[in-house]
Amino acid sequence: MAHKPINPILKQVLELGPTLAFFLIYMRLKEDSFTIGGTAYSGFIVATVIFVPILLVAMGILWALTGKLSRIQVFTAVVVIFFGGLTAWFNDERFFKMKTSIVYGVFAAMLGFGLLQGRSYLQWVMGELLPMERTGWMILTRRLTVMFLALAVANEVIWRTQSTDLWVKLETFAFPAVLFLFLWVQILSLQKYLIDEDASKGAR
Numbered sequence: 001m002a003h004k005p006i007n008p009i010l011k012q013v014l015e016l017g018p019t020l021a022f023f024l025i026y027m028r029l030k031e032d033s034f035t036i037g038g039t040a041y042s043g044f045i046v047a048t049v050i051f052v053p054i055l056l057v058a059m060g061i062l063w064a065l066t067g068k069l070s071r072i073q074v075f076t077a078v079v080v081i082f083f084g085g086l087t088a089w090f091n092d093e094r095f096f097k098m099k100t101s102i103v104y105g106v107f108a109a110m111l112g113f114g115l116l117q118g119r120s121y122l123q124w125v126m127g128e129l130l131p132m133e134r135t136g137w138m139i140l141t142r143r144l145t146v147m148f149l150a151l152a153v154a155n156e157v158i159w160r161t162q163s164t165d166l167w168v169k170l171e172t173f174a175f176p177a178v179l180f181l182f183l184w185v186q187i188l189s190l191q192k193y194l195i196d197e198d199a200s201k202g203a204r
Helices: 008-029 043-066 071-090 096-114 119-127 134-161 164-189 196-204
Strands: 033-036 039-042
Touching: 008 043, 008 164, 033 043, 039 043, 043 071, 071 096, 096 119, 096 134, 096 164, 119 134, 164 196
Parallel strands: none
Antiparallel strands: 033 039
């Protein structure tokens, strides 16, 4: 299927909307308890179960509109579905909380494995979006590997030692904000490695 352009705002809504929806649903249901089939489920568990189809619908719309889904989006969706299912099946919120550590941990492991091979898998995924010299990609990959590892460790510490309420807020807002700020700072610091495609074409 050919890749099709999409309104950037709509794209952000489809990508970030499900997580925000989970937050809003959780805040509405967090004090409630639901008995289904003789088993009592907390508001967190119910919010998790509702979140999974919302995510799938958003991804389906995104795929229908653009004709593509990134490998990262597909992997994240699979992890969310798997751990969301475990959370509901065992009625244990810890499964859904640890999925964030696993996602960040897997990203760190994949990037680290590429670095051991002298390659930047990040460049393979994002090279078309951000033209940059190989040296710049290797630097960014090393730094992002450390950041993903730090976020995985931070998530483990937070969900094991803090309240569910705090974890949901940090998961929804703090982690994405920290990662966005980190990437923004890195792009600014790696300006000298960026490739000006217009200048390159003009030189030809």
